[in-house]
Amino acid sequence: MxxxxxSAIAELLKPITxxxxxxxxxxxxxxxxxxxxxxxxxxVAGVLLAGPLVCASSQAVNDWFDRHVDAINEPxxxxxxGRLPGRWGLYIAIAWxxxxxxxxxxxxxxxxxxxxxxxxxAWAYSAxxxxxxxxxxxxxSACALCYEGLAWITGAAVMAAGTWPESRSLGLALLxxxxxxxxxxxxxxxxxxxxxxxxxxxxPVQLGVDGAARVACLAMALPQLVVVGLLWHWDAxxxxxxVGVLLAVQLLLMRRFLAAPLARATWxxxxxxxxxxxxxxxxxFALRSGG
Numbered sequence: 582m583x584x585x586x587x588s589a590i591a592e593l594l595k596p597i598t599x600x601x602x603x604x605x606x607x608x609x610x611x612x613x614x615x616x617x618x619x620x621x622x623x624x625v626a627g628v629l630l631a632g633p634l635v636c637a638s639s640q641a642v643n644d645w646f647d648r649h650v651d652a653i654n655e656p657x658x659x660x661x662x663g664r665l666p667g668r669w670g671l672y673i674a675i676a677w678x679x680x681x682x683x684x685x686x687x688x689x690x691x692x693x694x695x696x697x698x699x700x701x702x703a704w705a706y707s708a709x710x711x712x713x714x715x716x717x718x719x720x721x722s723a724c725a726l727c728y729e730g731l732a733w734i735t736g737a738a739v740m741a742a743g744t745w746p747e748s749r750s751l752g753l754a755l756l757x758x759x760x761x762x763x764x765x766x767x768x769x770x771x772x773x774x775x776x777x778x779x780x781x782x783x784x785p786v787q788l789g790v791d792g793a794a795r796v797a798c799l800a801m802a803l804p805q806l807v808v809v810g811l812l813w814h815w816d817a818x819x820x821x822x823x824v825g826v827l828l829a830v831q832l833l834l835m836r837r838f839l840a841a842p843l844a845r846a847t848w849x850x851x852x853x854x855x856x857x858x859x860x861x862x863x864x865x866f867a868l869r870s871g872g
Contacts, residue, residue, distance in 0.1 A: 609736025
């Protein structure tokens with residue numbers, strides 16, 4: 582069996598998708614309130630775990646088990662196009678999973694547990710017999726928790742010398758995971774045809790384009806509204822106001838997205854989500870500053 586090109590492997594691992602968990606990990610680091618002095622090696626290792634390892638593993642797993650769907654929606658992908666021949670996609674998914682576990686074990690028990698849960702969700706999302714992605718409610722929940730909440734918790738745990746983050750940090754991690762469910766729904770708009778033909782009940786398939794768009798917007802907006810209320814309650818009024826302004830901008834963009842969701846899903850993903858992730862960092866700084 583010929584060896585695959587490095588460019589095909591890189592495309593399989595989808596570096597562009599690594600940003601959300603790496604950002605969430607950084608938010609967890611900030612929210613911990615701990616000094617970064619003397620811990621930069623741990624932080625870099627954690628960022629590598631969140632993005633180039635755990636997230637990349639999930640992408641490889643998804644591409645392998647989605648190869649028949651991708652043959653319809655994205656035939657240029659490395660596996661359906663033949664640039665990753667045979668079972669190379671599966672071998673890479675397994676290898677990256679083992680590397681993720683190895684690095685997670687170095688970062689402490691909580692980080693290892695978060696990595697294990699994230700990898701379990703990644704395999705459960707794509708692989709039969711579970712294959713959570715067959716239902717958009719469950720599949721998007723698994724992805725959102727893996728990409729945002731677990732990465733945030735890992736960052737906070739690394740800075741807390743392997744202990745559990747405080748309850749407020751855990752609460753924010755959960756809320757932004759709920760918000761990320763809507764972000765995951767946006768990604769499903771580009772694959773409606775293949776999903777419908779392959780029996781994958783994504784939210785656009787289940788609810789229709791307009792219904793899924795409304796659910797995505799509610800999923801993104803409501804948790805942020807709760808975050809604003811919590812930050813205000815925690816005496817972080819400036820941070821609460823900042824997140825509120827960022828949410829207001831998103832609501833304006835959502836109004837335009839809802840007018841033509843199929844045509845503007847990619848547009849909103851590229852623009853509106855920036856304000857969501859900035860709000861995550863603002864919330865993390867609220868905890869760091871003693872709010």
